[in-house]
Amino acid sequence: MSFRIFLIFSLIAIVFGSRIPRAIHSGGCPKNAVYKECTNLCPAKSCQNYMQVSGCFSLRCAPPGCICKEGHVLLNSADSSQGCVPRETCSKLAKIQNATTTASN
Template sequence: MVRCSFVLITLSSLLLAGIFALPVEEVDEYRQAKTALSKTCAKNAVWNECSNICPKSCANFDMVNACFSLRCGAPACGCKEGHILRDASDQSKGCVTREVCRELRAKGQL
């Protein structure tokens, strides 16, 4: 136990001392690249700094949602006005209108 604590303290000291630190320019470039990638949204979705914690999807768009929150979620993609998630478990499928959800349900594709 004492040995593990010593190792953790030593690593923390090294990090605080800046031995493992990257140059500021590299950190900024990494953050910008990560942000650009994360802001790429699926069809009919847009980037929101304040995401919806309780988004609707085709599976539940016509039901009363037990989830309700006025808090902002983490920055993320969200459906454009008038659209809802096609599949809550796979956001890469994008957002569709309620009419498309009804058609998908009628065809048994949900």
């Protein structure tokens, strides 16, 4: 009888314990990112590499975490806390940076 009670409490602890981290992480993602239990093992696309074709392919899950929403990429691959932006924003930023560089030369 006591083994059954132990088993029931263990199952309850596992079920409810595994839900706590998800609730904590889901609200902590940067702008335009969502929390996923199964993320991609391949490096995330960013404004620095979104036009490059990636040779990386994986069907396995990486650890849970925040990923950019569909159609978005990381603003800065070195600092994911800056959030994600629409892909077209990257080309606009590149034009501004090029214009600034040209004007300062």
